[in-house]
Amino acid sequence: MNVVNIGYGSTNYYAVNHQKTYLLIDVGLPGTFGMMKNQLQKYGIHFKDIQYLIVTHFHPDHCGIAQEVQSLGVEMIISRTQLDFLETANESMKKYSNYKKINIDSKNILNENDKNSFYERFGMPGYMLHTPGHTDDSISIVIKGLGIFTGDLPLVNQTYFASSKKVEESWAQIRNTNEKRIFPGHGNSFTF
Ligand SMILES: [Zn+2]
Numbered sequence: 640m641n642v643v644n645i646g647y648g649s650t651n652y653y654a655v656n657h658q659k660t661y662l663l664i665d666v667g668l669p670g671t672f673g674m675m676k677n678q679l680q681k682y683g684i685h686f687k688d689i690q691y692l693i694v695t696h697f698h699p700d701h702c703g704i705a706q707e708v709q710s711l712g713v714e715m716i717i718s719r720t721q722l723d724f725l726e727t728a729n730e731s732m733k734k735y736s737n738y739k740k741i742n743i744d745s746k747n748i749l750n751e752n753d754k755n756s757f758y759e760r761f762g763m764p765g766y767m768l769h770t771p772g773h774t775d776d777s778i779s780i781v782i783k784g785l786g787i788f789t790g791d792l793p794l795v796n797q798t799y800f801a802s803s804k805k806v807e808e809s810w811a812q813i814r815n816t817n818e819k820r821i822f823p824g825h826g827n828s829f830t831f
Pocket residue numbers: 696698773791
């Protein structure tokens with residue numbers, strides 16, 4: 640199990656490698672599919688080896704090309720909480736002319752904190768956590784022994800977006816996982 644940051648345009652996109660397959664965490668802005676393909680090529684990742692995609696939240700720089708990625712055979716998995724926000728997200732993203740509406744197969748909805756389903760699906764020990772604070776649809780992805788993908792959850796002293804209480808509660812949940820490495824949506828990874 641290892642992780643490669645294939646990010647571009649100031650956002651990190653992570654490719655988690657496990658037994659020759661990849662899980663992508665977040666994908667780029669609408670219209671950047673070609674850039675993503677270039678990045679994959681640069682890191683020697685074949686599209687056919689990418690099995691799954693999870694997005695941390697429905698902002699354009701994290702989910703803008705999710706449907707195009709799905710159309711090439713990658714399955715997008717969302718959390719139960721994110722499902723409640725999907726329609727609004729598709730609606731608000733219409734302003735991007737090249738945005739393709741995200742469709743989710745009902746079998747690809749996982750409950751937060753459900754370790755068994757996560758393992759069954761990805762073959763890796765982990766789970767999704769609902770971690771609002773940047774947006775209410777934000778999740779973090781915990782992968783045991785690797786770290787936590789926190790999307791745009793601001794640090795406790797950096798709460799521009801929402802009540803610091805939500806942010807603090809989300810970090811408390813993250814702390815409880817006992818994982819030490821944080822992979823944020825922007826900037827360098829760090830030890831927690
Ligand atoms: Zn965001």
